Each structure stands twice: as C-alpha cells, then as structure tokens.
Amino acid sequence: xxxxxxxxxxxxxxxxxxxxxxxxxxxxxxxxxxxxxxxxxxxxxxxxxxxxxxxxxxxxxxxxxxxxxxxxxxxxxxxxxxxxxxxxxxxxxxxxxxxxxxxxxxxxxxxxxxxxxxxxxxxxxxxxxxxxxxxxxxxxxxxxxxxxxxxxxxxxxxxxxxxxx
Amino acid sequence: xxxxxxxxxxxxxxxxxxxxxxxxxxxxxxxxxxxxxxxxxxxxxxxxxxxxxxxxxxxxxxxxxxxxxxxxxxxxxxxxxxxxxxxxxxxxxxxxxxxxxxxxxxxxxxxxxxxxxxxxxxxxxxxxxxxxxxxxxxxxxxxxxxxxxxxxxxxxxxxxxxxxxxxxxxxxxxxxxxxxxxxxxxxxxxxxxxxxxxxxxxxxxxxxxxxxxxxxxxxxxxxxxxxxxxxxxxxxxxxxxxxxxxxxxxxxxxxxxxxxxxxxxxxxxxxxxxxxxxxxxxxxxxxxxxxxxxxxxxxxxxxxxxxxxxxxxxxxxxxxxxxxxxxxxxxxxxxxxxxxxxxxxxxxxxxxxxxxxxxxxxxxxxxxxxxxxxxxxxxxxxxxxxxxxxxxxxxxxxxxxxxxxxxxxxxxxxxx
Numbered sequence: 283x284x285x286x287x288x289x290x291x292x293x294x295x296x297x298x299x300x301x302x303x304x305x306x307x308x309x310x311x312x313x314x315x316x317x318x319x320x321x322x323x324x325x326x327x328x329x330x331x332x333x334x335x336x337x338x339x340x341x342x343x344x345x346x347x348x349x350x351x352x353x354x355x356x357x358x359x360x361x362x363x364x365x366x367x368x369x370x371x372x373x374x375x376x377x378x379x380x381x382x383x384x385x386x387x388x389x390x391x392x393x394x395x396x397x398x399x400x401x402x403x404x405x406x407x408x409x410x411x412x413x414x415x416x417x418x419x420x421x422x423x424x425x426x427x428x429x430x431x432x433x434x435x436x437x438x439x440x441x442x443x444x445x446x447x
Numbered sequence: 448x449x450x451x452x453x454x455x456x457x458x459x460x461x462x463x464x465x466x467x468x469x470x471x472x473x474x475x476x477x478x479x480x481x482x483x484x485x486x487x488x489x490x491x492x493x494x495x496x497x498x499x500x501x502x503x504x505x506x507x508x509x510x511x512x513x514x515x516x517x518x519x520x521x522x523x524x525x526x527x528x529x530x531x532x533x534x535x536x537x538x539x540x541x542x543x544x545x546x547x548x549x550x551x552x553x554x555x556x557x558x559x560x561x562x563x564x565x566x567x568x569x570x571x572x573x574x575x576x577x578x579x580x581x582x583x584x585x586x587x588x589x590x591x592x593x594x595x596x597x598x599x600x601x602x603x604x605x606x607x608x609x610x611x612x613x614x615x616x617x618x619x620x621x622x623x624x625x626x627x628x629x630x631x632x633x634x635x636x637x638x639x640x641x642x643x644x645x646x647x648x649x650x651x652x653x654x655x656x657x658x659x660x661x662x663x664x665x666x667x668x669x670x671x672x673x674x675x676x677x678x679x680x681x682x683x684x685x686x687x688x689x690x691x692x693x694x695x696x697x698x699x700x701x702x703x704x705x706x707x708x709x710x711x712x713x714x715x716x717x718x719x720x721x722x723x724x725x726x727x728x729x730x731x732x733x734x735x736x737x738x739x740x741x742x743x744x745x746x747x748x749x750x751x752x753x754x755x756x757x758x759x760x761x762x763x764x765x766x767x768x769x770x771x772x773x774x775x776x777x778x779x780x781x782x783x784x785x786x787x788x789x790x791x792x793x794x795x796x797x798x799x800x801x802x803x804x805x806x807x808x809x810x811x812x813x814x815x816x817x818x819x820x821x822x823x824x825x826x827x828x829x830x831x832x833x834x835x836x837x838x839x840x841x842x843x844x845x846x847x848x849x850x851x852x853x854x855x856x857x858x859x860x861x862x863x
C-alpha cells in the first residue's frame with residue numbers, strides 16, 4: 283500500500299480557484315511562471331514556503347468556482363503531494379485527477395489539524411496524525427488508473443499502448 | 448425504479464436503458480464548447496502530448512472567444528491566435544466577439560436532451576432548455592474532442608419545487624441567490640438541481656437560464672428544467688429541433704426536496720467574499736460603491752437590460768461610479784439598440800461595452816483597484832475575483848445594480 287509522510291498547510295472552507303490562481307496571472311506562459319502566485323489573494327507568502335512533498339488539509343468545498351485547470355496544475359507544480367479536505371468541488375476534483383493530483387476526502391482531520399505538523403497517509407486506507415487514525419475511502423479503480431499514470435492524457439496513451447511502463 | 452430527466456439524458460448518451468445515481472458510464476458527447484479561458488491549453492496538449500491526434504467529430508465542437516475580447520495584451524492575443532488557427536485548420540465553428548459563450552450556445556446550438564461538455568463552469572446554463580450541460584477542465588475537453596466520449600458518474604438529483612409567482616420588482620436572480628443562500632455554496636455538490644412545479648411555468652427561458660447558470664455556485668453538476676412548451680417555442684423560433692424531450696418519472700428517485708414559494712422572494716444581495724452570504728438587499732443599503740456592472744452570462748440579456756434601462760431613464764449615474772453595461776451577445780445588443788435601451792444607458796452616463804465576460808471574470812475590462820467596491824450582476828464575488836485582492840464584490844439583481852449606480856451606494860430600486 284502506497285504510504286507517504288508530509289508537512290501540512292491548513293486552509294479553510296470554500297477555497298475557490300480564483301484564490302488558488304487569480305485571473306490576472308492566467309495569461310502567463312507556463313505553470314512554472316504562475317505558481318509563485320498560488321493562493322496569493324489569501325496568503326501571498328504561502329507559495330514560496332511550500333516544499334516538495336507538503337500536504338494541504340482544508341475544510342469543505344475545496345476548489346469551488348471557475349473550471350480553470352491551471353488551479354490543480356499550480357498546486358501540483360508547487361510540489362503538493364496530496365490534498366485532504368472535508369469535500370471538494372466537482373470540476374476541481376475531475377481536473378485534479380486528470381492531472382495526477384491526489385485528492386482525499388476526510389471529514390474530521392481538518393478540525394484537529396495544526397499547521398506545520400506532519401501526517402502519514404496510507405492511500406486507500408487511513409491517515410495517521412500524532413497516533414490518531416483517520417479512515418479514508420478507496421478511490422474507484424478508473425480514477426486510480428488515471429492518477430497513477432500521471433493524469434488522463436498519459437492514462438489514455440498508456441491504455442492505447444503508446445506509453446510503456 | 449423510474450428515472451429523472453438527468454438520468455434519462457445520461458442513459459441515452461451511454462446507450463443503455465437505465466442508469467442510477469452512483470453508476471459510472473462512458474457516454475457519447477453530443478457537443479463540446481471551449482472558450483479562450485483554456486482552449487490554448489487544449490490545443491497545446493493536442494499537438495504536444497498525443498502521437499496521432501485527431502478529432503472525433505469536428506461538427507460537435509464549438510470554440511468561442513469571449514473572456515478577453517478583443518485581446519487586451521500580447522499574451523492573450525497569442526492564445527487566441529492559437530485557438531483561431533486551430534479552429535480554421537480543423538473546420539470547427541468559431542465565434543469571436545459575438546457574445547458570452549453560454550449565450551451563443553443557447554442562441555445557436557443547445558437542444559433538449561443533449562449531453563454537452565463545456566470548458567467553463569457555467570455550462571450548467573443549458574438546463575434551461577432541458578439539456579444536460581456541465582463544466583469540465585481542458586484535459587476532459589481534450590479527451591472528449593479526441594474520442595467523442597467521456598466518463599460520468601451519474602449524479603443524484605435534488606428536486607426544487609417552485610410555487611407561486613415572483614412579485615413586481617423581484618427577479619429570477621433574487622430567487623436564485625436566495626436558493627444559494629438557503630442551501631449553501633456546496634449544498635448541491637456533484638448533484639443535479641431539477642426545477643419543477645407550477646412556479647417553473649411562470650419563468651421564461653431567459654429566467655430559467657438565470658437559475659441554471661448559478662447552480663454551479665452551490666456545487667451542482669448541472670441544473671435542469673423539463674423542456675416544456677415554453678422551451679420548445681424558444682427552440683422553434685430559432686429553427687431547431689429537440690434531440691429528445693424527457694420528463695422525470697413519477698417514481699424517480701430524489702436525494703432531497705426543497706420548495707421555494709416565488710411570491711415570498713424579496714430583493715437580496717450576496718456579500719463579499721462568498722456567493723452564499725446572501726442577505727436582504729436592504730441590509731447592505733448605504734454601502735459606498737465605485738463601480739456597477741450589468742452583464743454576464745447570468746444577467747446580461749434583453750430582460751435585464753430593459754429592467755436596468757427603465758431605472759436609469761431620466762436619471763444620471765452618480766459621478767463617482769463607473770456603470771458598465773455589457774450585453775451578453777450581439778443579438779441582445781442589437782435588440783437593445785432597437786428598443787432605445789442603449790441610448791438610455793448612454794444618456795445616463797453608463798459605459799456600454801462590447802459583449803464579453805468583462806469584469807465578471809476579473810480581466811480585460813473594468814477591473815477594480817485596491818479597496819474598491821463593485822455591485823454586480825456577475826456570477827461570483829470571491830476574494831479578488833474582480834481585481835485587487837482587497838476589493839469587494841456584492842451581487843444583486845439588475846434593478847439593484849442600476850439603482851445603486853444612480854445613488855452611488857447600494858440601494859434597491861424602490862429607494863430612488
């Protein structure tokens with residue numbers, strides 16, 4: 283079972299895609315250009331502090347709003363390993379899976395979580411936070427296939443025999 | 448077990464007899480729409496990530512430039528050129544500057560019974576004609592364009608019974624904002640809102656678009672009305688035929704039911720920075736504003752322009768307010784010209800703009816600066832949505848926006 287440990291950033295309820303990447307930066311040429319502005323309306327200092335392998339824990343309705351796919355791409359480019367939230371908005375959910383960004387619903391962790399602490403995630407099983415275990419559901423198989431391939435386009439290529447493992 | 452309208456549309460698109468909520472199906476898409484928000488990304492992926500790219504059916508594709516039109520800087524000009532060139536090369540229907548994408552789709556494409564993906568969150572608007580329209584990202588759009596198919600998780604349906612009739616001076620936008628305030632910003636997450644009941648019969652296709660369009664603001668996958676005689680008349684007037692007219696079965700399964708009495712709805716406003724922070728408009732009266740916006744895929748049609756023009760007629764926009772009026776399409780614009788509404792707006796001091804998304808998406812036109820306040824008929828009031836992160840957006844009806852533009856502070860039309 284895939285397992286990883288990471289430092290946590292805690293964000294609130296209703297983190298919308300305009301907060302994740304504001305409209306004014308969408309015209310930039312690459313996601314790497316944009317990523318420094320990730321979450322800037324809410325926490326301008328955050329993007330520079332995120333390190334590879336960090337985890338976001340948030341409240342309800344993460345990713346609501348615009349369908350801009352740059353939102354999960356920016357989060358992934360910042361190095362975020364996965365997002366655990368009480369719930370996700372559906373377009374953001376699809377876009378994240380399609381870009382190989384792991385999202386996990388967990389109803390209780392957010393209420394207990396303190397920013398800066400670390401958690402250990404065992405995919406399709408549970409989260410461990412300071413010895414307390416928080417169960418998580420298994421993702422449907424078709425979504426796991428997409429995430430593991432690194433996104434929908436690569437999953438499609440792999441399925442069609444264009445990419446070899 | 449019977450099926451809802453949404454389930455019947457998915458079953459038809461999946462080529463199966465029945466579906467139920469929670470099933471995952473591969474579906475044939477009837478149509479796909481993409482705008483200049485992300486089409487350049489889809490085109491890049493098409494060229495750079497696929498070995499033998501092709502388009503399953505170019506006749507199903509529609510590309511619309513509406514977010515930054517005309518282009519406001521060299522970067523958006525380059526993105527749009529990429530989109531324009533691709534559309535020409537592949538013989539894809541291409542619209543530029545003719546209107547906001549969802550308005551164009553409703554005027555020219557959407558038919559009852561269709562399953563439509565759009566790379567824009569407000570694609571849910573198409574339920575006003577009994578179609579299943581839903582927003583996706585550019586990767587889903589690419590997959591649909593190349594394969595003609597996609598996967599859908601069949602959503603649960605929420606039944607929204609509408610009773611009564613809206614009072615004078617109260618609009619579908621007040622109704623939908625009230626519904627959003629009642630059920631919350633994720634109150635329908637991944638679900639379908641089905642609007643029905645006698646109250647639905649009092650609403651035109653325009654009115655229904657206002658309701659369906661904002662359903663994504665409660666997280667809904669889409670919202671839908673039965674394609675009744677009102678919808679079919681709209682369709683016929685535009686020379687189109689329905690794909691299929693579905694009604695929900697009497698024994699269809701609903702996850703939840705709400706009833707909204709239209710006669711009890713009052714003018715409301717959504718306060719910054721959340722769409723569900725909805726209060727009676729009277730509660731925010733007196734808030735100083737710097738800009739007012741009448742337009743968007745939610746509220747920029749002829750009905751709303753008539754309402755706004757009637758309020759500013761013979762009055763002047765406050766000298767500290769920029770009042771932006773943006774018809775949702777050229778068809779709407781021409782109609783407004785013919786009715787003298789554009790002259791009325793201009794005489795009042797409003798700035799009338801070309802059809803586009805304008806300040807509703809915080810780019811191109813009318814962006815607001817540090818600590819400025821906007822009252823808007825747009826779709827969202829998120830933090831920084833209309834410009835500077837410290838700026839504030841209130842959402843209200845066309846009547847409230849126009850009245851506020853005159854007064855220079857938020858007020859309802861009856862307070863002028």
